[in-house]
Amino acid sequence: MIKMRRKRVCNFCKENVEYIDFKDERKLFRYLTEQGKIIPRHTSGTCAIHQRQLARAVKRARHLALIPFVTDFTR
């Protein structure tokens, strides 16, 4: 995935998101790398408040097997 360096606007703030739902895995996938890692704040541009919420949501989703912990390419 191409990392966007220039854009520094929080997507969640733009869309007035109050709560990041971990049940909606498709939205969470936008903030994960191909390996399933959480994209850091300085590349995705999310603000601190939403990044914290996002991290919690991702971790919950991983626990419930909605999102993989790691994705292996060598299958």
Add this chain to the structure above:
Amino acid sequence: MAVYETIVILDSLMAPKEIDALLEQVTGIIKENGGTVRKVDKWGKKRMAYEISKKQYGFYAAIEFEGPGNITKTLESDYNYNDKVIRYLTYKYDKQKLQSLKTLAEKEAAVTESAPVVEVTPAPEPVTEPAAEPVVKTAETVEAAKAEATAEETKETEE
């Protein structure tokens, strides 16, 4: 009292009746410990992102409830005792979630307030009644027309 939600992944090979029984057992535990069940939501059978205890599919179910904090512990011990529960997650609604619920409720209230104005105009009942009547009328008219036709024919013959 705080609001919680508990999500369970059950064995997907279970019969629907068994699933219902297990969910009822969970709601029973919540009620016994002084909680109130708000919502029971069955997501259905889903493919899990990774294998858990050599299973690829799981049946997801979520129960939203309100009550004291000791419920989570009793639920946990019950889940650990049950072999059919593959994975579970019980969490407390934080203030962001509660806020989003509030705004959702407000939006719905706004929709319901504006909705009755729209709902007054359509009236489906009168449509069905005339639909039934014309059939009878047409039958009558056909008969009447036939009678008229025969009458005319007889007149013609008389002439």
